Amino acid sequence: MRIPLLFCTAILGASTPVAAQFQPPLSDRVVAYRIDVRLDEKAKTLEGEEHLTWRNPSTEPVGDLQFHLYLNAFKNTHSTAMKESGGRFVRDDGSKTGGWGYIDVTSIRLQDGAEVRPLANFISPDDSNAADQTVLHVPLPSPVGPGESIGMDIRFTARLPRLSRRTGYSEDFFMIAQWFPKLGVFEPKGMRYAARGAWNCHQFHAATEFYADFGTYDVNMTVPQGFKVGATGVRVHETENSNGTATLTYRAEDVHDFAWVASPRLAERNDTWRDLRIRLLMPPERLFQSWRHVQCVKAALEYMDAHVGRYPYPELTIVDPPGYAAAAGGMEYPTLFTTVSSVLIPEQVRYPELATVHEFIHQYFYGMVASNEFEEAWMDEGFTAYYETRVMDAFYGPKTSAVHLLGFHFGDFEYTRFGYTSMLNPRMAPTATFAWELPSGGGSLTYFKTATILATLKGLIGEETMDSVMTAYFRRWSFRHPCGRDFIAVVNDIVPKTQGEKFGKDWNWFFDQVLYGTGVCDYELSSIRISPVEDDRGYVESDSGTVLRDVRGEVHGTRRSEVTVSRLGEVQLPVEVLVRFSDGSELLEQWDGKARVKVFRYTGTSTVVRAAVDPGMKIPLDINVTNNVKSFEPSTGMLWKYFCKVLFWLQNIFHAAATII
Amino acid sequence: MKPILKIFINAVVAAARIPQLGSAVYVCNLLMAAVIAAAFRAFVAGTDSVSSLAPLFTDFDATLASDFLNRHGEAIGALARAVVPLALLSLAVNVILTGGILSLLSSRQKFSLRGFLRGCGHFAGRFLRVFFLVCLLLAAVGGIMITIFAGLDALLSSPVTAETRGNLIAAIGILATGFMLVVVVMVGDYARVLTVVDDGRSMLKALWSSFRFILRSAAGAFGVQYLFLLVNIGLFLLYLSAEWHTGTGSGFLLGFLFVVQQLVMIARAFLRTALFAGEVELAALSAAERLEAVAPAAAGT
Numbered sequence: 001m002r003i004p005l006l007f008c009t010a011i012l013g014a015s016t017p018v019a020a021q022f023q024p025p026l027s028d029r030v031v032a033y034r035i036d037v038r039l040d041e042k043a044k045t046l047e048g049e050e051h052l053t054w055r056n057p058s059t060e061p062v063g064d065l066q067f068h069l070y071l072n073a074f075k076n077t078h079s080t081a082m083k084e085s086g087g088r089f090v091r092d093d094g095s096k097t098g099g100w101g102y103i104d105v106t107s108i109r110l111q112d113g114a115e116v117r118p119l120a121n122f123i124s125p126d127d128s129n130a131a132d133q134t135v136l137h138v139p140l141p142s143p144v145g146p147g148e149s150i151g152m153d154i155r156f157t158a159r160l161p162r163l164s165r166r167t168g169y170s171e172d173f174f175m176i177a178q179w180f181p182k183l184g185v186f187e188p189k190g191m192r193y194a195a196r197g198a199w200n201c202h203q204f205h206a207a208t209e210f211y212a213d214f215g216t217y218d219v220n221m222t223v224p225q226g227f228k229v230g231a232t233g234v235r236v237h238e239t240e241n242s243n244g245t246a247t248l249t250y251r252a253e254d255v256h257d258f259a260w261v262a263s264p265r266l267a268e269r270n271d272t273w274r275d276l277r278i279r280l281l282m283p284p285e286r287l288f289q290s291w292r293h294v295q296c297v298k299a300a301l302e303y304m305d306a307h308v309g310r311y312p313y314p315e316l317t318i319v320d321p322p323g324y325a326a327a328a329g330g331m332e333y334p335t336l337f338t339t340v341s342s343v344l345i346p347e348q349v350r351y352p353e354l355a356t357v358h359e360f361i362h363q364y365f366y367g368m369v370a371s372n373e374f375e376e377a378w379m380d381e382g383f384t385a386y387y388e389t390r391v392m393d394a395f396y397g398p399k400t401s402a403v404h405l406l407g408f409h410f411g412d413f414e415y416t417r418f419g420y421t422s423m424l425n426p427r428m429a430p431t432a433t434f435a436w437e438l439p440s441g442g443g444s445l446t447y448f449k450t451a452t453i454l455a456t457l458k459g460l461i462g463e464e465t466m467d468s469v470m471t472a473y474f475r476r477w478s479f480r481h482p483c484g485r486d487f488i489a490v491v492n493d494i495v496p497k498t499q500g501e502k503f504g505k506d507w508n509w510f511f512d513q514v515l516y517g518t519g520v521c522d523y524e525l526s527s528i529r530i531s532p533v534e535d536d537r538g539y540v541e542s543d544s545g546t547v548l549r550d551v552r553g554e555v556h557g558t559r560r561s562e563v564t565v566s567r568l569g570e571v572q573l574p575v576e577v578l579v580r581f582s583d584g585s586e587l588l589e590q591w592d593g594k595a596r597v598k599v600f601r602y603t604g605t606s607t608v609v610r611a612a613v614d615p616g617m618k619i620p621l622d623i624n625v626t627n628n629v630k631s632f633e634p635s636t637g638m639l640w641k642y643f644c645k646v647l648f649w650l651q652n653i654f655h656a657a658a659t660i661i
Numbered sequence: 662m663k664p665i666l667k668i669f670i671n672a673v674v675a676a677a678r679i680p681q682l683g684s685a686v687y688v689c690n691l692l693m694a695a696v697i698a699a700a701f702r703a704f705v706a707g708t709d710s711v712s713s714l715a716p717l718f719t720d721f722d723a724t725l726a727s728d729f730l731n732r733h734g735e736a737i738g739a740l741a742r743a744v745v746p747l748a749l750l751s752l753a754v755n756v757i758l759t760g761g762i763l764s765l766l767s768s769r770q771k772f773s774l775r776g777f778l779r780g781c782g783h784f785a786g787r788f789l790r791v792f793f794l795v796c797l798l799l800a801a802v803g804g805i806m807i808t809i810f811a812g813l814d815a816l817l818s819s820p821v822t823a824e825t826r827g828n829l830i831a832a833i834g835i836l837a838t839g840f841m842l843v844v845v846v847m848v849g850d851y852a853r854v855l856t857v858v859d860d861g862r863s864m865l866k867a868l869w870s871s872f873r874f875i876l877r878s879a880a881g882a883f884g885v886q887y888l889f890l891l892v893n894i895g896l897f898l899l900y901l902s903a904e905w906h907t908g909t910g911s912g913f914l915l916g917f918l919f920v921v922q923q924l925v926m927i928a929r930a931f932l933r934t935a936l937f938a939g940e941v942e943l944a945a946l947s948a949a950e951r952l953e954a955v956a957p958a959a960a961g962t
């Protein structure tokens with residue numbers, strides 16, 4: 001079944017109940033979903049009818065469709081996600097209904113009336129697990145031509161799992177995400193450097209997220225009256241039905257997913273930033289700290305607007321799930337995200353702020369710049385973690401943005417870098433690895449190493465150039481699907497324009513090492529050696545001709561200083577070395593960082609008293625900064641300070657123990 | 662019954678009159694702690710990181726600290742583990758010292774090293790038994806309280822109310838458990854006091870007598886205990902305030918802070934001795950009151 005694009009648009013336009021939010025559209029709008037869904041809060045089920053229109057964006061005919069049926073990951077112990085998680089994917093409460101969930105597509109009827117559900121079969125493109133039912137392959141009676149559209153009506157029923165992996169129910173709280181039959185992405189030849197056009201529709205893995213096309217969503221959700229609902233997009237209509245239910249209509253444009261939350265136990269706070277409406281849903285007992293989320297999300301909006309680009313949607317919904325639904329926390333969806341908090345977290349521990357800022361920044365890196373989260377998770381999680389640290393450190397202070405309690409403090413970037421440097425094996429895999437193929441603990445590469453890589457890039461090219469790179473990247477790739485090479489191409493385009501070719505013609509050398517390689521970066525200030533300078537010996541030229549001088553002696557007052565710097569890791573980065581002399585003067589040396597050892601030599605009356613590799617901490621990828629300095633200057637203050645601290649606290653521990661017993 | 666404040670003042674005066682007792686407690690803990698602190702300092706000084714760590718003098722730096730721990734975490738862990746046997750040794754020494762302290766306080770004698778050591782030795786075995794019994798009681802009472810409040814939580818709270826009612830039950834549970842543990846500590850303290858006064862041999866009996874004594878003299882016993890507790894907390898808060906406002910930007914400030922730290926520890930050691938003096942005085946007063954009450958009755962017969 002093929003429908004010309006113009007005809008399809010006309011149909012969609014006629015069915016759209018409200019005025020368009022974005023004119024012209026922000027994205028290519030490959031898909032249009034119109035869904036009617038009813039939540040049965042007692043049976044924990046969804047019943048839905050979905051009208052889907054898909055336009056073939058390629059220049060070749062497409063003879064099949066591939067759908068994500070994510071809820072089938074919770075169906076049984078045979079799903080790939082369940083196997084990958086070692087059986088911990090579902091919270092089975094032991095009851096008859098258990099924690100299991102599923103989605104059953106009962107009908108797929110094309111617009112010409114042809115029922116194609118019987119033709120469909122489950123496929124497992126990632127691991128050949130025949131029992132996995134998270135990807136449904138639907139052969140079409142006839143292919144969809146280039147630029148043509150196809151429409152279909154899909155009926156489905158779903159049982160929600162007990163809340164786990166950020167979807168499902170817990171008591172009266174429903175986090176309804178990845179809940180409807182959702183098309184994969186047909187990537188035309190050339191898109192993300194694809195050699196040929198093909199569906200990109202991965203199975204639901206335990207450690208991956210999602211990837212879908214931009215489009216529009218018109219969703220009617222029928223829920224029990226009294227339920228508070230938050231959803232992707234904007235609420236355009238609400239009706240109370242005679243049977244005790246209410247139907248809420250939401251419209252979302254230029255998004256690639258639709259998620260919603262429903263619960264009778266949610267309080268609401270509304271706020272605005274410029275012309276954006278901020279809607280906060282949270283348990284009533286936490287309302288007193290709603291200002292924390294609002295304050296930090298406004299700071300993030302301001303920062304991202306100034307440094308990356310505009311948040312264009314009219315509404316942003318923040319959901320703070322109650323404690324019993326904490327598994328729903330910390331997840332991003334277009335124009336809606338869930339955060340994490342508790343009434344017990346004091347203001348000085350900024351974990352709720354950190355979560356809120358992180359998930360908000362996903363609106364950029366995932367929401368608008370829609371990279372493939374299955375294959376290149378570092379592009380959304382890593383970029384988000386990087387900007388999370390920039391926002392947090394700018395707003396709350398670089399050394400205090402994560403925790404600032406009772407004199408103890410650390411910043412968000414410090415925490416993020418620690419996530420990478422404290423890995424048991426930071427060489428375990430390249431950061432740019434398919435997320436489901438990363439070994440256990442590989443998430444640290446995705447989040448923390450990527451953020452540290454970007455901070456190192458910023459250190460090398462400067463903040464201004466970094467901002468130019470990121471604004472260009474956002475401008476070029478928002479509402480599209482970039483891959484890692486697309487980002488590197490932007491770096492290669494922008495940096496030489498502002499920095500010249502002092503780092504080379506392109507930055508492939510950098511990304512090849514830190515992103516596609518497994519090596520670590522570690523520079524060490526190995527030694528400072530001072531030695532006397534000896535008089536010339538042997539046959540030397542003098543005023544009276546060539547004479548033999550063979551007496552050992554020193555040039556009075558002159559010394560030779562040798563500063564040895566070593567590269568202990570595999571990664572080679574240009575690095576600065578700051579050398580301080582006994583007369584107080586300083587010299588900043590540049591080293592390309594390629595050799596294993598580099599010796600800097602100085603001869604004069606003044607000797608080297610201190611030397612430091614990377615004194616400005618421009619290379620946070622350096623996995624150990626405690627070997628970066630050598631000094632002849634006494635620095636016993638720190639030793640005595642910590643002696644006193646350890647002594648005092650041990651005295652207190654011993655004394656308290658003796659007092660208690 | 663004398664007012665609690667008077668007992669407190671008398672106790673502080675009594676402790677100050679024999680400064681050697683508080684000094685013994687202070688020096689004992691200082692030496693134990695100094696062993697670990699010196700080992701820690703020597704270890705850090707011996708690493709190749711010492712130059713890089715210099716900025717930690719002026720302020721905490723999480724990057725330096727975390728990289729140092731990444732590299733030397735195992736050695737630091739071994740040092741931290743060495744605290745456990747030293748803490749146990751410190752406990753044992755403190756228990757033994759208590760014998761000397763209480764015997765001098767209850768006999769109101771002047772300090773003599775010989776008398777002090779005799780007291781330590783005389784009661785060492787018995788006080789170590791009290792120590793073990795108190796440990797058992799603390800574990801038992803703690804376990805029972807936790808069980809009670811976990812049961813109450815399961816009964817009265819649900820996942821939906823965990824953050825409101827559940828937290829309230831937990832807070833009440835913590836306070837109630839803390840109160841009961843203080844009672845056990847007091848039972849142990851007064852058991853030692855009564856043992857010294859009566860030179861009793863049965864520690865179970867001493868604990869039982871102590872428990873009855875606390876019930877009988879609840880106002881005084883709790884009053885004295887909580888007054889000393891409050892003073893200790895106040896002292897600690899004062900120290901924290903001093904540390905926050907002083908910082909360690911220079912050698913002078915560090916030296917000043919060290920003096921303040923040690924003054925706090927000396928004060929805590931003296932307060933510990935003073936608490937014993939207060940408990941001795943309260944026990945003596947109670948005994949005198951009981952004698953007064955019994956004497957007329959005996960005269961009547």
